[in-house]
Amino acid sequence: MNAILKPSEARFEAMTPLWLEEVVRVEQSVYGHPWTQGNFNDSLNAGYQAQVLTGGNPPHAELLGYFVAMKGVDEVHLLNITVAPEHQRQGWARLMLDALVLWARGQGAQWLWLEVRVSNARAKAVYERYGFRHVGTRRDYYPGSASTREDAVVMSLAL
Numbered sequence: 001m002n003a004i005l006k007p008s009e010a011r012f013e014a015m016t017p018l019w020l021e022e023v024v025r026v027e028q029s030v031y032g033h034p035w036t037q038g039n040f041n042d043s044l045n046a047g048y049q050a051q052v053l054t055g056g057n058p059p060h061a062e063l064l065g066y067f068v069a070m071k072g073v074d075e076v077h078l079l080n081i082t083v084a085p086e087h088q089r090q091g092w093a094r095l096m097l098d099a100l101v102l103w104a105r106g107q108g109a110q111w112l113w114l115e116v117r118v119s120n121a122r123a124k125a126v127y128e129r130y131g132f133r134h135v136g137t138r139r140d141y142y143p144g145s146a147s148t149r150e151d152a153v154v155m156s157l158a159l
Contacts, residue, residue: 010092012099015050015066017041022063023052026084033143035080043068043079049103053096055087065092069100076104078114093126105159112159115152117142124153132157 015023020040027034043050049069054061065083069076078100083092104112115138116123128134132155140149 010053010055010064010095012051012053015040015044015052015068017044019052019063019066023066026063026066026082027080029085030082032145040068043070046070048079049076049100051096051099053092053099065096067096067100069104071104071107071109074109075111075113076100076107076109078112081114094130097130101157101159110159112157114155115141116155118151118153124155127155130157 020037023040024034024037027040040050049071050066052066053064055064056062063084064087065081067081068079070079081093081096081100083090083096101112112132114127114132116127118137134153135156136154138152138154141152142150144150
């Protein structure tokens with residue numbers, strides 16, 4: 001497909017095991033240290049909020065992106081949000097954040113939290129434009145190259 005889609009042509013649905021092969025393919029194409037199928041399975045088994053954003057018409061719907069979030073007492077923690085490479089820079093990340101915020105508010109959450117690699121300037125810019133604020137740093141949070149680790153920027157959004 002790879003055409004630029006309009007928001008009216010996209011829809012959310014629950015991430016199920018049927019989506020995992022495609023989700024993992026996208027994950028591996030985007031990240032140097034991707035989540036594994038086991039990470040996604042564990043998230044689904046734990047009952048985390050996991051949604052895929054698709055475009056086009058079934059049965060040929062195309063995966064545009066996905067997110068996984070964990071609900072806490074009065075907060076939600078965004079664990080993974082990814083837009084497929086061929087659909088980046090088209091506003092899909094913002095649409096997924098909108099959906100996540102609506103869900104989190106419906107769960108009674110007052111805060112949305114996330115970590116992002118210090119080196120991921122593009123993602124940090126998306127989050128900052130959305131209203132997230134840098135509130136701290138987690139030292140050596142992410143695996144780096146070889147035996148190195150990378151810091152994470154901790155960001156939060158008041159809901």
